[in-house]
Structures are given as structure tokens and as C-alpha cells.
Amino acid sequence: MITPLNIALLVFDGVQILDVTGPAAVFGAANDAVGYSFYRVHILSELGGKVKSNCAIEIDSSSLKKMSPRSIDTLLIAGGTEDKVCEFAALQTVRKWVLKASMSARRYGSICTGAFALGEFGLIDGKQVATHWSSCFDLQTAYPDANIDSNALYVEDGKLWTSAGVTTGIDMSLALVANDLGNEIADAIAKRLVLYARRPGYQSQFSPVLKAQIDAGAPFGKLITWMQEHLVETLTVSTLAERAMMSDRNFHRKFTSATGETPANFVETIRLDHARQLLTSGLSIKEIATKTGYLNATQLSKAFNRRFGISPSFFREMNSSVPISRTDGSN
16 A cells, blocks of 8 residues: 655745645546645645635644654745744744654655745755755855745756745646656646646746737737747748738837847747647657648758757657656655
8 A cells, every 4th residue: 555645735824825726636636647645735734724824714733743744745835924934933843843754754845935934944055956946146145155046937956856946836746746656647737727738947037929029018908918829831021011900020120129039039948948848748759740830850850950959859768757666655
């Protein structure tokens, strides 16, 4: 009989609710997908009882004292405002428990600004770390020995797993499940949660589409959204200029100035970005080419190799997860 793996999610008053419920939902869905309790999720706080989240929802929690730190397989500290996280990390009971758990756990980490607690405990020195984009500077300033990745959705560095926060906690949790149970189970969970795609950790917190929309603003924001939704169509300068109600020459000049890329380069950027997302799914290269507006797999491969220096198939191989077989409760 398989002993469930204990997942500890540490919370405190003011915790970001999605940093807790997102990962918890993923691990719960994993149990449903395999048909038995592979994971046992524990919501833990210093004293236990009801914890107030940042959005008026209270979360029931158990006291850290009731859970042996050496029984934890995966420890994750949720985020909140930086001051609330640091107040939580300053509690000696919490500090001692986390340090003991991190030594014996198979993996530990944080979601969003929970990384500040890890920093207070000395657990990110010399490590590659992700956190919410708005807190990267503060985290790097506070813990200069850490290497803060301001771009990644989540980062794995040995036993340490950290995510950029909010919905990226779901992405990281799916990656943890994929490591344990394989990509097929993780993909099934993503489908059940109605996620657009499983996002790999290297993906930027700001997608090329979102960044372009922010940078370009009016009059190209809506056009960029339309482009993303119509990748399978022929997106020539003339087609895009007509939708923007501009001459070809004027559109090319203004679009390039607003986004930093020519229209042709930008179309390739969003097509290849979508292709990278789809490469973590079970679709064939031919199917991905069709969905991203390329005539065939060869055309996609040439564009992918020109942009990233590797083939789509090799990229998929590099970013595939290796299942870890579990038959007992040992770490």
C-alpha cells in the first residue's frame, strides 16, 4: 500500500489566497486522477485555527506543533505582502520547524513572496530563485547572495522550488506532480482545471503578447489580441494594416516603433511562443505547426531552430519530466 506524501502549505494572516488554493487544488486533483491518495495536503500555521487571507476568506489551518517536520515530503510557503511574510518568518517556532523540515524534505520552496521567508531562514543563498516580478528588486536587495530570476514563472534548483506567485503556483505544482506521476497525469489535471496550457518554468512572467500589449497600448492592443487568436491565418502587413485602418507603410513604421519588432518578426514571436507552450503537451510537431500557422512541421522546425538554436523535438526532450516511482513513504 502506498503511503501518501505529506504536502505542507504554510500560511499566515494576510496570505495570498491563490498561493494556497491553487497548489492545493492541483495536488487534490492528482489524487482524483490516479484514483487514490498519493498526496495528503496539510494547511499549517504557527498556532492553527482560522487564518484570514488577503481577500476576506478565512482558511482553516493546523498548528505546526501537530505535524512532525520530518514527516514532510514537500514544503511550500505561500506569499502575501512582504511585511506579513517577514513577520511570519520572524516567529521562532516557524523558523525552527521550517529549518528542520527543509533538511529532511524531498523538496521545499515558496510561492510568490514566500521567498522572503526562505531568505530569512538562509535557504536561498547561492540559489536560483523566482518570485513575483514586483518583488524581485526587494528580494535581491535583501538577500544579495541569492540569484533572483525576474523572468521565470518558476525555478527548480536542487531541492528548492520557487514560483513567481499567484497563478504560477499552479504551474509549479503541476511540474511537481509531473515529476512524481508523469506528464500524462499533469496534463489531465491541467485539462480538468481548464487551463489554457501547462506553462514551463522558463516562460516569462510576461508573455510576448502581454508585454507587447503593455508597451504598445492604443491603437495596437486590440490588434495584438486578435493576432494571437488568429495565428492560423495569413498575417501579412497588408492584412494587419487593413485591420488597423492604416496604410501598409504607416502601419509598419508605427507598429515597429510601438512594439520594438517589425510586424513579421512579431508574428513569428507569438507563433513560436505558442509553439513552445504546445511542445509540453502530447501534440505532434505536425499538429503544433497547424495550430500555430505554419504550413508543415518542416517550416515550424526551421523557424524554431533559427530563433532558439535547437529543434522543436530536442526542446521537447529537454523540457520533458521524468516520473519518480513511489512505493512507500520514505524520502
